[in-house]
Amino acid sequence: MSDYTKExxxxxxxxxxxxxxxxxxxxxxxxxFCKEAGISRKNAYKHKKKIDPGLSAFEKxxxxxxxxxxxxxxxxxxxxxxxxxxxxxxxxxxILVELNRDYKKNGPGRTPRRLExxxxxxxxxxxxxxxxxxxxx
Numbered sequence: 001m002s003d004y005t006k007e008x009x010x011x012x013x014x015x016x017x018x019x020x021x022x023x024x025x026x027x028x029x030x031x032x033f034c035k036e037a038g039i040s041r042k043n044a045y046k047h048k049k050k051i052d053p054g055l056s057a058f059e060k061x062x063x064x065x066x067x068x069x070x071x072x073x074x075x076x077x078x079x080x081x082x083x084x085x086x087x088x089x090x091x092x093x094x095i096l097v098e099l100n101r102d103y104k105k106n107g108p109g110r111t112p113r114r115l116e117x118x119x120x121x122x123x124x125x126x127x128x129x130x131x132x133x134x135x136x137x
Contacts, residue, residue: 013030
């Protein structure tokens with residue numbers, strides 16, 4: 001009879017499986033452990049199956065953390081997209097202010113600066129789905 005409880009055997013097998021799966025240098029030889037524990041390998045896996053037929057608590061926690069990570073990455077991507085859009089809106093606003101200043105300074109005619117500003121506005125507004133400016137008069 002083994003000195004280990006069924007729960008201890010189950011946990012040792014889970015740890016051994018994780019170590020073997022991850023390819024670490026600290027692999028546990030399950031057959032050797034079972035022999036030293038005084039149980040058969042078959043019985044060890046029976047104990048494990050009875051105690052925890054599904055994922056171990058550790059594996060469940062890892063899965064939850066991976067799901068949280070994916071959710072946070074999605075939220076970060078969305079926040080970055082919104083920040084980029086806000087920056088584009090701000091650029092459009094600054095161009096409109098500059099167009100207004102040019103209009104007040106030079107009157108209703110087309111100036112090279114005004115045409116350049118309109119081109120910049122149309123380039124940015126196209127990304128945001130705004131109507132383009134045809135002229136500023």
